[in-house]
Amino acid sequence: METTSAINIGIVEDQVLFREGVKAILNNWDNFNVVFESADGHSVIEKLGKTTVLPDVMLVDLSLPPKDRKEFSGLHVTLALAELYPDMKVLILSVHDDENFITELVKHGAHGYLVKDSDPQELHDAIVSVHTLGSYINARTLKAIQSSMGRKVKAKKLLVNISPREEEILRLTCQQLTAEEIAEKLFISVKTVNGHRNNLLIKTGSRNVTGLVIYAIKNDIVSII
Amino acid sequence: METTSAINIGIVEDQVLFREGVKAILNNWDNFNVVFESADGHSVIEKLGKTTVLPDVMLVDLSLPPKDRKEFSGLHVTLALAELYPDMKVLILSVHDDENFITELVKHGAHGYLVKDSDPQELHDAIVSVHTLGSYINARTLKAIQSSMGRKVKAKKLLVNISPREEEILRLTCQQLTAEEIAEKLFISVKTVNGHRNNLLIKTGSRNVTGLVIYAIKNDIVSII
DNA sequence: TTAAAAACAGGTATAAATACCTGTTCCGCA
DNA sequence: TGCGGAACAGGTATTTATACCTGTTTTTAA
Numbered sequence: 001m002e003t004t005s006a007i008n009i010g011i012v013e014d015q016v017l018f019r020e021g022v023k024a025i026l027n028n029w030d031n032f033n034v035v036f037e038s039a040d041g042h043s044v045i046e047k048l049g050k051t052t053v054l055p056d057v058m059l060v061d062l063s064l065p066p067k068d069r070k071e072f073s074g075l076h077v078t079l080a081l082a083e084l085y086p087d088m089k090v091l092i093l094s095v096h097d098d099e100n101f102i103t104e105l106v107k108h109g110a111h112g113y114l115v116k117d118s119d120p121q122e123l124h125d126a127i128v129s130v131h132t133l134g135s136y137i138n139a140r141t142l143k144a145i146q147s148s149m150g151r152k153v154k155a156k157k158l159l160v161n162i163s164p165r166e167e168e169i170l171r172l173t174c175q176q177l178t179a180e181e182i183a184e185k186l187f188i189s190v191k192t193v194n195g196h197r198n199n200l201l202i203k204t205g206s207r208n209v210t211g212l213v214i215y216a217i218k219n220d221i222v223s224i225i
Numbered sequence: 226m227e228t229t230s231a232i233n234i235g236i237v238e239d240q241v242l243f244r245e246g247v248k249a250i251l252n253n254w255d256n257f258n259v260v261f262e263s264a265d266g267h268s269v270i271e272k273l274g275k276t277t278v279l280p281d282v283m284l285v286d287l288s289l290p291p292k293d294r295k296e297f298s299g300l301h302v303t304l305a306l307a308e309l310y311p312d313m314k315v316l317i318l319s320v321h322d323d324e325n326f327i328t329e330l331v332k333h334g335a336h337g338y339l340v341k342d343s344d345p346q347e348l349h350d351a352i353v354s355v356h357t358l359g360s361y362i363n364a365r366t367l368k369a370i371q372s373s374m375g376r377k378v379k380a381k382k383l384l385v386n387i388s389p390r391e392e393e394i395l396r397l398t399c400q401q402l403t404a405e406e407i408a409e410k411l412f413i414s415v416k417t418v419n420g421h422r423n424n425l426l427i428k429t430g431s432r433n434v435t436g437l438v439i440y441a442i443k444n445d446i447v448s449i450i
Numbered sequence: 451t452t453a454a455a456a457a458c459a460g461g462t463a464t465a466a467a468t469a470c471c472t473g474t475t476c477c478g479c480a
Numbered sequence: 481t482g483c484g485g486a487a488c489a490g491g492t493a494t495t496t497a498t499a500c501c502t503g504t505t506t507t508t509a510a
Contacts (some may be wrong), residue, residue: 006485111367116479125358133350134364139336142360145370147331163487174439176432178466190466199487207401208496213438214399215472233453388457404494415496423498424457433466434500 007131010036010055012059012077018116022059025120032127036213041077045084055088057130062105075108082109102144112136114116114177128177131211167221169196174213174222235261235280236268237302237316243341247284247318250345257352260371266302272310276291280313282355298335299380307334315356327369337361389427392446394421399438399447 009032013019019037026032035053048054054183058081062074078090091112092105102113112130114123122138129136137145160168172182179193186193199205203217216222234257238244244262251257260278263269270281273279283306287299303315316337318328337355339348347363354361379448386397397407405419411418426432429440441447 020476084494106367106370111364122496129354135362135367137360137362137367139359142331142362144334146334161486174435176436178433180466188488189490194467195489195491196487201468208403209351209435210399210401210438213435214442217439217442299497374476386456390458405496413458416461419497419499420460423500425471 001175006031006033006142007127008033008035008053008056010034010038010129012038012041012058013061014039014072015061018061022123025123026127028120029124039072044077045080048085054085057089057091057127059091059093059127060110064093075105078105078110079108087135091126091130091136102141106137106141106145113141114138115140162200162221166196166203169193170200170212171222173197173209173215178209231256231258232352233258233262233278233281234352235259235283235284237266237299238286239261239264240286243286243432247348250348251352253345254349258448264406266299269302271303273310279310282314282316282352284316284318284352285335287317302328303330303335314359316351316355316361327366331366331370338366339363340365379415386444387425391421391425391428394418395425395437395441396447398422398434399441 009026011022011034013022016039019039023034023037026034031037036055036058038046038047045205060074060077060081074092074094078092081088081090085144089111090109091114092110093114093116094102094105095116106112112135113128114126114136118126126136126138156209167184172185177185179190179197183190183193197209197212200212204212206212206215226341233249236244236247236259240267241264244264245428248259248262261280261283262275263272263274273290285306286301286303299317299319301422303317306313308313314336316336316339317335318339330338337351337360339351339361343351351361351363393411394407396422404415404422408415408418422437424433425437429437431437431440438447
C-alpha cells in the first residue's frame, strides 16, 4: 500500500499525554499533518466550524468523558461527524476490545477501529488504509462484526434434522402466524400443526415458541433483516 | 504496509482466462506463490486434501457454477473452508456489488471481498491485508455491512418507548420463561406479567410472543450470540 | 404545581399453545 | 424384503398466552 499525498489528521482525545504522544508519532511520518485536536467531544463540532483545514482522518478516543450530565461520548462524536462531514474518515481509538463496542461504532459510521495498545506501525497502516481505501478493519474487528451479525458457521453443523414440513411450519410460526392460520395455509389440521410444533420443541430443546424463534434465527432458517 | 514472507495463494475460479490472468498478475509480484487452483467449488475440498502446501489465502469466485443440480457456490466453498481450514483466509472475488451478497459472505466467514473490476494494485493490497491483518474490507464493503446493520440503527430511533419493567419482562420472556415463572422471579402476579406483555404486544405491533422475540433481537434488547 | 400521560398492578374470559397420545406411510438398509 | 425409523397426520386434556378491562402510583410537561 502506498501513501500518496499528505494526509490531514485530527485527534479527539482527552488524555493530554496520549494525545501528545500520538501527535509526536504521527509527525515522525512525513506525509501526516496533525491539523486539528480537541480534548472533548463537545467542542469538536464547534471547533471544526472555525477551522479552515478540515482533517481527512479524525482519530476519536472512544472513552471521551461526558461533560456535565449529558453524554457525549466517542459514539456521539462519530455520529455527529458522519452526519456533518460525510467525507471525513473516523478512526476509533479505544482501550476496549469488547465486541459490542466495536460493532456499535462501526454500525454508526466509524471507518475503522483500533485498540490503543496497537504499535505505531498499525496506527500508520490504519490511517493510510482509512484514507485511501475508506476503511480499516483488522482481524479482531472483523470477528466482532461477524459474531454480531450472527455468524453461524459452527451451529450449521450441529443442526438437528428438521424435516421439510417442520421447517415450513417453523418459518410460518416465525411470521407470527397461529397454528390455526398455518393449518389453513397448508390445508392440514390444527392438531397436525401442533404435532409438528411439538416435535420441533423436542428437537431444538426448546420450551416454547420463544425458543423456536431464537433457534430459527440462530440457524438462518429465517432472517430478521 | 509491508509484505513480509512469501504468501501462498489458491484460486477457485471457473473462467479459465480470468484464472490465468490473475495467476499471471500474481506471479509478477515476487512474494506471491500460486500453489493451488480449481475450476469449481466441488473439487476444492477434495483437492485440498491431497495438497502438501496449503494456501494462506484462497481467492474464491463468488459465481462458481453449480455442478449438476446440487448447489455449491462460492458461499458454500467459503463455509466449507472456514470449517475445515480455519487459518486459511478467504478473499472473495465477485462481479456483484450487491449489499446482501457482500454481507452474507462476510457473515459466513469470508475475510475479504473484492469486485472483479478492481485494478491489480487493489488485488495486491487485498491479499497482503488479508494475510497480515486477517481481513480486507474496503469502503464499498464496509458500506454494505453498515447498511445491512443499519436497519437496526434506524429501528433504534423509531423505538417505541418500552418501560424498564416491560423491558425486563421482555428479556425474561426471550429466555423462554412462562408468565408464571416471570411473576415468581419478580414477585408480582401472573396477571401483571400478562398485562405488561399485552402492552408490549401493542407497543411493538406484534401479534404474539414470536413478534416480541423478533422485536427484542432486532432492537438489541436481547442478544442471540 | 397541577393535569395528563404513562408505568405499574391486578382481574376475567377466551384463544392458543403445549404435553402426550395413536396410526399410517415412506424410505434406507442389512 | 421386511424391519426400524422418521415424517406426517390427527386427537384429547391441560397449561399458557392473549384481549380487554379497572384502579393506583409515578413522571412529564404546560
